[in-house]
Amino acid sequence: MKPFVTIVLVLCIYVSESGSAGLMQKSVIFPTKTATSFVKLNAAGFSDLNAFTVCLRAASEENRNYTLFSCAVTGSNNELLILQKSNAQLDLYLGSVITGFSLPKMDAWLRHICVSWESQNGEITAWVNGRRSLRKVSSKDGVVKNGGQFFLGQEQDSVGGKFDIEQSFVGEITDVNMWDRALKPYEIELISQGCYNIGGNLIDWGSTTFTTGGNVIIKDNNDCTF
Template identity: 90%
Template sequence: MKPFVTIVLVLCIYVSESDSAGLMQKSVIFPTKTATSFVKLNAAGFSDLTAFTVCLRAASEENRNYTLFSYAVTGSNNELLIWQKTNAQLDLYLGSVITGFSLPKMDAWLRHICVSWESQNGEITAWVNGRRSLRKIGGLGGVVKNSGQFFHGQEQDSVGGGFDIKQSFVGEITDVNMWDRVLKPNEIELISQGCYSDGGNIIDWGSTTFAPGGNVIIKHNNDCTL
């Protein structure tokens, strides 16, 4: 009976974690490549998007292609995908539209990354540690469809699944937020400095519920401890 009791206790801890109300001042660590480790974010409901900003902090020493942010809907597994490439290029997928930015190579230092897009002019911009990239054009007149699923750690080849170990994220990620508008430059600069209490209205790292799976470590990062 003792082994059975131990298993029940572990299960209870897992359910409690998955039912928690956000990840304020916490980081998610993916220690190894797997096809089973992920964090699903239960984002707030929204209508089809004609603009957005996604921001996060991340670090990885992996020298290969992997996903930083995956949003999939039925019929479009890359409805919104932020993809890090081996050659240090950061790609934004909007369905079949791919826009790449040549940015400093990802490394062990946590960096703040934002990507914004708006449909009317098709303007796409990337930001690293509060510094703006050149602006590019893509997805002109398009929309990001609603009713999809958000995942970290894996790229979705089908909604909520189709994971590939070769595309999995290894490293640390935190402070993931998403808005249904393009943030102003001064807002992104402020957010990039860390310890910013206001999260996104679609994904709020401090309050959006989540469900982890596989070999995922969630720890207080103490980045904002006085």
């Protein structure tokens, strides 16, 4: 019986490190800046996008540029990138086009951040804790190409890798969801306030499989424990 028990334990350890399913009521913590630590989210398959909303909760005390969310495809390492800058500006990259929002500086308090875009009119909006920014117009009639790889905490200089330590995230991220449409204001307000909500149809924090690498810690966050 002993060899059988040993094999089962090895298999359980392997599954927990790679290809695990869902992070409901969990946070990922990046303790230090590195060029090796990441969380890869296996988004649902989709055709080219003409709209999206990405939402997440994050906190960081770093005073430098760092990456929250990145999608890269062959030929475009910044197909979709959300970058927090040292001057408190939040930048959305859509290919080579950058749209920046001057928002309250990131700090140790977890905040709910959403960024939405729709191609038809090029409208881009940022949201912090359910409050929206002014609306900006960019990448009208553009698309976000399919076949991308999605990472938290690292900017991809090539698809799936070539990470830059100076753009790596240090802090805590949770509740990452992505939809293939621009959510309505009331939806974002509700999501920002509630513990239990419907996840994104492209990335669902509660069920999307993921892989971690490097120094990443996964912890129960107990934020929704009653």
